[in-house]
Amino acid sequence: MTAATQTAARTAAEIVTAERRRIDGSQGPRVVGPAGGDAVDLGALGVRFMTWSAESGGRFSLVEHPIPPKTLCAPLHRHSREDEYSYVLAGTMGAKLGDDVVHADPGDFVFKPRDQWHTFWNAGDEECRILEIIAPGGFERFFAEWAAGAEAGDLDQAELGERYGIEFDLSSVPALCEEHGLTLPLRS
Numbered sequence: 757m758t759a760a761t762q763t764a765a766r767t768a769a770e771i772v773t774a775e776r777r778r779i780d781g782s783q784g785p786r787v788v789g790p791a792g793g794d795a796v797d798l799g800a801l802g803v804r805f806m807t808w809s810a811e812s813g814g815r816f817s818l819v820e821h822p823i824p825p826k827t828l829c830a831p832l833h834r835h836s837r838e839d840e841y842s843y844v845l846a847g848t849m850g851a852k853l854g855d856d857v858v859h860a861d862p863g864d865f866v867f868k869p870r871d872q873w874h875t876f877w878n879a880g881d882e883e884c885r886i887l888e889i890i891a892p893g894g895f896e897r898f899f900a901e902w903a904a905g906a907e908a909g910d911l912d913q914a915e916l917g918e919r920y921g922i923e924f925d926l927s928s929v930p931a932l933c934e935e936h937g938l939t940l941p942l943r944s
Contacts, residue, residue: 768796768903776810796903799941801829805900809893817893822885823849823878828938832875832928836921838895840868840888842876847884850936851876873925879936895920906943913944 766774771794779786788806795804800823807818823829832852842849842860849860853874860866868874878884890896898920905911917924929940 766794768900768907771796771805772897772900772904776808778813779811794900796899797943798899798902798906799943800824800827803896803899803903805896806887807893808896812893814893816889816891817896819888819890819896819899820845820885821888822883823847823876824883824941825878825881826938828875828877828929828932828936828940830875830924830942831940832873832925832932834873834923835870835895836923837870838890838892838921839870840890842866842868843887843889845885845887847878847882848880849876849884849886850879852932875928875932877932877936877938879938895922898922903943911944 774794793805795802797803802820802822804820804822805817806820807816809815809817821829842851842865844860844862844864844866846862849864849866851858851860851866851868851874853866853868854872858866866876868876876886898916901916902911902913905916913924933939
């Protein structure tokens with residue numbers, strides 16, 4: 757039987773500075789249980805870190821996003837470096853992908869390619885949970901650094917976005933919230 761990886765609750769700053777290394781099998785089995793891994797709360801969504809880029813040799817990262825009901829996760833945005841793949845575990849995820857709006861239910865898999873304007877949300881009355889594969893890895897640190905900056909009261913959203921190659925369209929928020937009955941409670 758394998759032991760689940762359980763991490764004691766850490767601050768966002770501790771999560772950012774934690775040392776990680778490539779998982780190559782020499783460390784023995786690694787299982788991240790349903791409550792395992794570090795987690796942060798960004799207000800509009802949670803982030804549970806399951807696989808860091810350093811652990812996958814830079815190939816990908818994997819996070820779980822619990823999304824509260826009636827919540828927009830982010831303004832329209834686009835990544836210049838990563839593709840994102842969302843697998844819906846529970847609830848219904850809405851997403852705007854370019855000019856298209858899709859709704860994905862448990863078991864659905866949604867591709868959000870780099871350089872495409874997109875966003876996602878939970879328009880339902882129950883929590884939505886998705887697994888997010890980010891390839892190549894590295895962008896998971898954006899979430900940890902956002903939380904650490906918000907926790908310390910020195911979050912520079914523009915600098916963080918520039919460093920991670922992400923562009924935001926903040927003007928999209930009012931229309932998205934009105935059209936889909938959402939709020940955007942981001943920590944900053």
